[in-house]
Amino acid sequence: MSSAAFWTNLPLALAALLAMAGAVQAGCAGRFGHRLFGLAALFLGGAAAFALAGRPGPGGPASDPAGQAAAIVVLLLGLAVLALGAAVAIRLRERFGGLGDTAALAAAEADQA
Amino acid sequence: MSDGLALNLGGAAAPFGLLGLAGLLFLLPSRRGAGLIVLAALAVVAWALTMRLAAPEAAPVFTALGGWSESVGGGFRLDAYAAGAGLILCLSAGFSAMAGLEERLDWQSAPVAALRLAWAGAGLAALSSVSVFSLVGWLLVADLALVAALALQSGDRAALALAGAGQLLVWRCMAAGLSFLGLAFLYAAAGRLDAVALSAALHAAPGDGRAAVGGVLVLAGVLSLAGAPPLQAGAAASTAAARAPALLLLLGAMVLGLAAAGRVLALFLDADREEFVLAIALLSGLGALWAGGRAVFASSLSGMAAALVAAQLFGAVLGLALREPVLAIAQALAVLVGGLAVWLGVDLLRRRFGTAQLDALHGVGRLAPLETIVLVAGALSLAGAPFLFGFLVHFELLGAAAASRSPGAAVLLVLAELGCVLAALRLTLVLCVSPSPRTDAPKAPLAWATLPLGLLAALACLVFGLVLRPDALAGVAIALELRR
Numbered sequence: 083m084s085s086a087a088f089w090t091n092l093p094l095a096l097a098a099l100l101a102m103a104g105a106v107q108a109g110c111a112g113r114f115g116h117r118l119f120g121l122a123a124l125f126l127g128g129a130a131a132f133a134l135a136g137r138p139g140p141g142g143p144a145s146d147p148a149g150q151a152a153a154i155v156v157l158l159l160g161l162a163v164l165a166l167g168a169a170v171a172i173r174l175r176e177r178f179g180g181l182g183d184t185a186a187l188a189a190a191e192a193d194q195a
Numbered sequence: 196m197s198d199g200l201a202l203n204l205g206g207a208a209a210p211f212g213l214l215g216l217a218g219l220l221f222l223l224p225s226r227r228g229a230g231l232i233v234l235a236a237l238a239v240v241a242w243a244l245t246m247r248l249a250a251p252e253a254a255p256v257f258t259a260l261g262g263w264s265e266s267v268g269g270g271f272r273l274d275a276y277a278a279g280a281g282l283i284l285c286l287s288a289g290f291s292a293m294a295g296l297e298e299r300l301d302w303q304s305a306p307v308a309a310l311r312l313a314w315a316g317a318g319l320a321a322l323s324s325v326s327v328f329s330l331v332g333w334l335l336v337a338d339l340a341l342v343a344a345l346a347l348q349s350g351d352r353a354a355l356a357l358a359g360a361g362q363l364l365v366w367r368c369m370a371a372g373l374s375f376l377g378l379a380f381l382y383a384a385a386g387r388l389d390a391v392a393l394s395a396a397l398h399a400a401p402g403d404g405r406a407a408v409g410g411v412l413v414l415a416g417v418l419s420l421a422g423a424p425p426l427q428a429g430a431a432a433s434t435a436a437a438r439a440p441a442l443l444l445l446l447g448a449m450v451l452g453l454a455a456a457g458r459v460l461a462l463f464l465d466a467d468r469e470e471f472v473l474a475i476a477l478l479s480g481l482g483a484l485w486a487g488g489r490a491v492f493a494s495s496l497s498g499m500a501a502a503l504v505a506a507q508l509f510g511a512v513l514g515l516a517l518r519e520p521v522l523a524i525a526q527a528l529a530v531l532v533g534g535l536a537v538w539l540g541v542d543l544l545r546r547r548f549g550t551a552q553l554d555a556l557h558g559v560g561r562l563a564p565l566e567t568i569v570l571v572a573g574a575l576s577l578a579g580a581p582f583l584f585g586f587l588v589h590f591e592l593l594g595a596a597a598a599s600r601s602p603g604a605a606v607l608l609v610l611a612e613l614g615c616v617l618a619a620l621r622l623t624l625v626l627c628v629s630p631s632p633r634t635d636a637p638k639a640p641l642a643w644a645t646l647p648l649g650l651l652a653a654l655a656c657l658v659f660g661l662v663l664r665p666d667a668l669a670g671v672a673i674a675l676e677l678r679r
Contacts, residue, residue, distance in 0.1 A: 131379035152382070170360050173357055
């Protein structure tokens with residue numbers, strides 16, 4: 083990869099790094115609230131990647147309305163996910179007294195069964 | 196290959212995706228179920244007659260199923276949807292009339308019904324969208340509606356529904372987020388997001404690292420979408436309200452995720468780039484292995500059922516990667532029939548004994564033989580036991596994987612199949628061969644309303660296993676070639 087291509091793709095790679103770190107956090111965190119932080123990072127990284135994914139072409143990526151619109155949509159969807167996740171987290175807290183860690187949920191399932 | 200595969204996948208996905216419309220039925224009182232059956236049957240007959248007049252050369256059975264209708268430019272014909280909707284309405288109306296929806300008043304509440312309607316609409320929009328971006332977006336909206344419906348549940352199982360909503364939110368949003376990230380990379384490489392143009396751009400621009408990274412990310416996200424519904428929605432919905440609406444919702448979520456995944460996978464297969472095909476094969480093999488492992492070590496019946504179905508769904512995806520659409524469709528059908536039997540069996544046993552924990556159900560086969568037969572027949576069919584529906588498809592799929600250029604995927608598939616077989620054997624041993632029942636007596640009477648459907652599904656596993664022969668699959672393959 084040439085030096086110019088490397089620097090062109092670096093912002094995209096950084097956005098992807100943020101998103102992947104968020105995905106790992108969302109998948110591995112023990113508590114539901116902590117997983118929500120991971121989801122926020124994942125969607126933020128995805129939106130940033132769309133915003134930075136300017137199209138290469140003969141005239142260069144002067145304006146990229148489709149990419150910007152996609153970035154905004156991803157951001158809005160991320161906000162919706164967080165809002166719904168927060169609502170679920172609040173109800174989990176009311177019911178289980180915590181942010182839904184897996185041990186509490188397993189105990190609840192055993193009680194229910 | 197490319198056009199034919201995309202067309203067949205699209206056509207086959209259309210009626211299954213319309214399971215979402217079954218959600219509409221929950222808005223109606225179940226006593227109208229019989230009337231709905233008649234209306235929907237009339238609609239299907241009228242549609243089939245119209246198609247027969249409009250396209251006399253088309254085979255009426257296939258066109259009535261909507262499975263092999265033509266599609267144009269990545270979108271699907273409306274008549275395929277109409278046919279699929281009619282069929283699904285028939286099935287679900289009968290289902291709901293049989294199971295007595297009026298017993299579940301909390302599922303009939305207005306907010307939950309509206310959310311189910313939103314879920315159905317978003318699912319339909321996802322399957323019919325031309326852009327891959329909007330497909331993933333609509334799918335996420337559908338999932339959010341499902342999560343909200345689960346979180347709003349009231350009644351004795353509300354806590355489990357809430358926990359299931361949390362799990363569903365995390366896993367489906369992770370899959371959607373990864374897909375968005377991959378799509379951003381693909382957009383950077385190809386400058387397009389609509390399905391057909393993106394596929395062509397990927398085909399025309401080989402060697403772009405961003406396309407490869409984006410492709411693998413999208414594939415990982417989409418395969419998670421295919422595997423997550425049975426694992427998460429399955430566990431959530433079936434424990435939240437172990438009733439027919441939950442089972443329908445579960446099947447709908449499963450089929451919606453699978454159909455959406457099939458659409459995106461067809462796009463990558465049409466791009467005809469070797470690295471994508473290998474990535475699909477290896478990722479689906481890994482997914483199958485993971486789900487097979489979960490099935491072996493599951494502690495509850497519902498967890499084992501969900502893992503078994505997920506492993507087999509990954510097998511269907513592997514069939515696509517191996518360019519065997521007939522095998523993939525046959526496998527998907529086997530999963531639907533076997534999955535229905537398994538979930539109905541789990542539901543029946545849970546209602547009878549009040550628990551789905553495997554440890555508490557040792558030897559219950561003697562106390563509840565009919566329910567156990569439904570569950571064990573479904574599990575063995577999913578695992579590919581001889582003389583059952585899954586056997587022939589597994590046999591052919593393993594042969595295709597062994598003869599393919601991705602031996603790693605074949606090895607992973609064999610390991611996953613081994614896991615499924617071990618899980619099904621463990622289930623059979625625990626339920627039937629265990630020396631003494633640990634449960635004293637059933638806590639509830641036999642569920643006569645749901646039992647016939649379960650026995651029917653188990654019988655279908657056996658009948659399809661006895662009737663289906665390799666030449667039948669070959670005949671379907673020839674029919675596919677002819678229609679291309």
